[in-house]
Structure formats: C-alpha cells, structure tokens
Amino acid sequence: MNNRNRYQKLLLGITVFFLAVVLVTGCVQPEPSVATGVISEVTTSKGLDDNDRPVDPTNVFPADIQDICLSFKISGFPVGTEIEVQWIYLGGDPETEALTGKDYVAETQTATVTEASAGYTATVYSRPGIAGYEAWPKGDYKIVINAGGQEKATTYFKIQ
16 A cells, blocks of 8 residues: 555544544533523513413513513523523502512512423412502513522513
8 A cells, every 4th residue: 555545534533533522512412500501581471381481572561561581591400400481570650669669679580490301381470469559550661580699681671
C-alpha cells in the first residue's frame, strides 16, 4: 500500500471517528434541573383549551371578568420541582391601594412537576378575595412564575 492510500484511510478513519462522537454527544440529553429548566410562552387569556393553551389571549381585562387564565410551557424540570405562581396587584386604584398597598401579593398558587417532559400547563385566578370588592380592582398586575425557588418568568396584565 502506498503512502497516499494510507493517508486517505487514516483521514477517513479520523472523519468517521469525529462523526461518531458528534452523533453520540448530540443525542445525549442533559439531566433535567431547575437551573436549566425553561418556562416559555407565558400568556394571559380569557380561557383555555383542552391542552392548557390560551383561548382569546389578552393582557387587558374588564373589571367584571370572573377568571383570568395563565398558560405557559414548561420543559427540562426534574420530577418533584415545585412551580409557584404569584399574582401581584401593583396598584392603580387609590381605594384598593389604601386597603392593600402597592405590590400586594393577592394569590400564590403552587403545583409540582409530575412528569419529566415538556408541555403546557395553566392556572386560573378568580376575582380577588378583597373585602368589599365585587369586581377586580382596576390597575396593573404582575404574575411571577418561580420554579424550585428561582424566578423563571414574569408577565403583566391590566384591569380597566
């Protein structure tokens, strides 16, 4: 065998080796962790479909709406991770602010990841239980989503 053939076979062998390494390492999924888990597609809406996706998405709601829905996609979290959703009244109505103050955490909801897969999940917040209020207090609101104690996403909505 001449040197040129040996060189071509060596080059082919190296190429095959590197392709195999790329294919194997590209197929290895990292272990789920809170640090690398992702919350995306955070959307407020007036309703949810059967797969927890938003129906009639909006970030402005009338004060007489009964429920506000929050849909979001989770991926990469280990089973057992606690997801916490905080509904926070930022302010905007002087009467409500006098009663609750600004940045009032009106509701905290928690759930636990039960499957190590990606998918949509949702939560619904009904009219706040603030004494004397038959409707949502007008103003600005913030929703913070934490996973395993780490803030992962934030969104805002308004009641007019």
